Amino acid sequence: MKITRVETFSVPPRWLLCRVETDEGVVGWGEPVVEGRAATVRTAVEELAELLVGKDPSGIEDHWQVMTKGSFYRGGPVLSSAVAGLDQALWDIAGKRLGVPVHVLLGGPVRERVRAYSWVGGDSPAHITEQVTAQVEAGFTAVKMNASGRMNRLATVADIDEIVSRATAAREVLGAGRDFALDFHGRFHAANARQLLPHLAPLAPMFIEEPLLPEYGHLLPGLVASSPVPIATGERLFSRQDVLPALQAGIAVLQPDLSHAGGISEVRRIASLAETFDTLIAPHCPLGPVSLAASLQIAVSVPNFLIQEQSIGIHYNTGADVLSYLADTEVFRFHEGHLLRPTGPGLGIDIDEKAVRAADDSQADWHNPIWRHEDGSFAEW
Numbered sequence: 466m467k468i469t470r471v472e473t474f475s476v477p478p479r480w481l482l483c484r485v486e487t488d489e490g491v492v493g494w495g496e497p498v499v500e501g502r503a504a505t506v507r508t509a510v511e512e513l514a515e516l517l518v519g520k521d522p523s524g525i526e527d528h529w530q531v532m533t534k535g536s537f538y539r540g541g542p543v544l545s546s547a548v549a550g551l552d553q554a555l556w557d558i559a560g561k562r563l564g565v566p567v568h569v570l571l572g573g574p575v576r577e578r579v580r581a582y583s584w585v586g587g588d589s590p591a592h593i594t595e596q597v598t599a600q601v602e603a604g605f606t607a608v609k610m611n612a613s614g615r616m617n618r619l620a621t622v623a624d625i626d627e628i629v630s631r632a633t634a635a636r637e638v639l640g641a642g643r644d645f646a647l648d649f650h651g652r653f654h655a656a657n658a659r660q661l662l663p664h665l666a667p668l669a670p671m672f673i674e675e676p677l678l679p680e681y682g683h684l685l686p687g688l689v690a691s692s693p694v695p696i697a698t699g700e701r702l703f704s705r706q707d708v709l710p711a712l713q714a715g716i717a718v719l720q721p722d723l724s725h726a727g728g729i730s731e732v733r734r735i736a737s738l739a740e741t742f743d744t745l746i747a748p749h750c751p752l753g754p755v756s757l758a759a760s761l762q763i764a765v766s767v768p769n770f771l772i773q774e775q776s777i778g779i780h781y782n783t784g785a786d787v788l789s790y791l792a793d794t795e796v797f798r799f800h801e802g803h804l805l806r807p808t809g810p811g812l813g814i815d816i817d818e819k820a821v822r823a824a825d826d827s828q829a830d831w832h833n834p835i836w837r838h839e840d841g842s843f844a845e846w
Contacts, residue, residue: 466491466562468522471514471551473497473507476824477784480753483510484818485554487522493557494816496724496755497550499542501832509547517551522558529730545703545727552728553759553812560811567759567812568766571733578803579764581773582607582646584751584780585635593631597638597645605802607644607671607772610635612661615844616652620660629664636668644671646697651678652844659691666693671772672718672747675700679707685714700749704731705738712742718771722749723759736767745771752776754787757797758812765806773804785824792817 470486481498499506513532520528532548533539560567568574583605585596593610600608612628628647635645647670649658658676665673672695677684679701689696695717702708703726708719719739721732736746746769748760757775764770777787777797788794792815796807807813837844 466521466523468517468520471510471517473510474821474825475503475507476753476790476821476826478782478786479503481506481510481550482753482755482790482816482821483550483554484821485517485522485551485558487558491522491558491561493522493554493561493811494755494814495550495552495554495557495728496753496759497547497553498724498752499546500752502543505543506546506550509543510550513547513551522555523562525552525555525559525730528552528555529727533727540703542701542703542725546725549722549724549726549728549731550755552730553723553755556729556759556762557811564810566807566810567729567762568806571729571762571766574765574806575768576765576770577806578800579761579770579773579806580606580803581775581799582609582644582802583778584609584776586610586631586780593634594638597635601638601643603802604799606642607646607802608635608639609646609648609674609774612647612649612673613652616657618654618657620653620657625661625664628661629668632665632668632670646671646674648674649676651675651701653677655681655684655688658688662692662694670694672697674698674718674720682710682714685711685716689715697747700725703727705735708735708738712739712744715742716744718745718747720747720749720774722752722756723763724752724756725749729759729762732763733767736763736769740767740769745769747771748773750774750776751779754791754797754814754816755812757787758807758814761804761807762812775804790817790820790824791815 467488469488472484474482481503483495485493497506497510556567583600585608653676674697697718699720700722721735726732750757750760764773
């Protein structure tokens with residue numbers, strides 16, 4: 466079997482899909498994208514495709530090594546995401562070729578269902594009680610929400626009260642038997658986080674996510690040591706080398722992204738590394754169907770899995786949703802807040818190729834908003 470063609474498709478709402486075709490008719494799908502940089506990643510995929518066309522797709526590890534280390538300049542979100550999507554597609558081909566799910570090739574399942582959480586609120590959350598209630602009624606046992614929108618460099622009393630009041634509203638709906646998590650999106654400075662976390666501790670969040678931007682990872686050890694609640698991070702870390710300092714800092718939950726962190730090959734290794742630090746894995750996945758399918762292959766096959774993010778029905782998926790490009794959506798049907806172990810070959814999904822081709826727009830590329838403080842200065846994400 467030889468790889469004959471690699472295609473990319475930029476589709477709403479903000480995703481990039483890739484299709485790897487072989488001379489025996491077996492096709493693999495991947496999702497290589499950096500949100501807001503889809504066109505850039507598309508070019509990177511096209512460049513990396515030159516290393517794959519004409520080669521046997523079964524040499525997944527060798528292809529991964531060549532794609533990641535075959536040039537002088539390596540790494541970063543764009544290249545790692547391009548590799549991730551192609552790696553997903555190669556695993557998809559391998560599973561389809563052998564007639565088994567990818568997780569069987571990774572050592573087999575360790576669980577039969579995957580707990581998932583649903584998002585509530587937007588960038589500036591409101592009406593939390595109503596939205597959390599709706600997710601509980603839908604059967605979810607966990608939700609996640611943004612801690613805040615734009616954040617002052619040092620939190621005011623009003624800032625803290627607003628965050629705590631929303632978290633309190635969520636806990637009141639969820640009770641003691643369900644969970645919520647708060648995403649800080651790196652919008653907090655270390656001092657802000659240290660000031661806020663003790664106020665959240667009585668509400669027992671499952672974790673608080675990305676309290677610091679990844680470039681301030683050297684501050685994580687002190688924050689973890691002083692935090693009364695579990696800390697999660699990792700969506701903007703792209704390799705074992707990137708995640709190691711966070712693991713050494715003592716984080717509770719690591720959140721590698723299957724479409725950013727080198728794909729299935731690297732995230733499986735990241736999960737094994739995290740296990741040696743007694744750290745749980747919660748794959749980051751606010752993206753599309755292939756990314757979620759790849760995440761589930763990891764979720765059912767690693768022992769230190771905690772919970773799965775997913776974006777079905779999320780507020781910022783406009784123009785299309787996770788289910789829009791699937792020929793059969795049953796694989797992503799929720800059962801009491803869980804997704805069942807996928808049993809189909811490869812990634813376990815059937816992409817609606819006609820819908821993908823019809824939606825492809827080489828000019829479409831979502832960009833995140835630019836925020837500013839009240840004084841006009843730039844506000845970091």
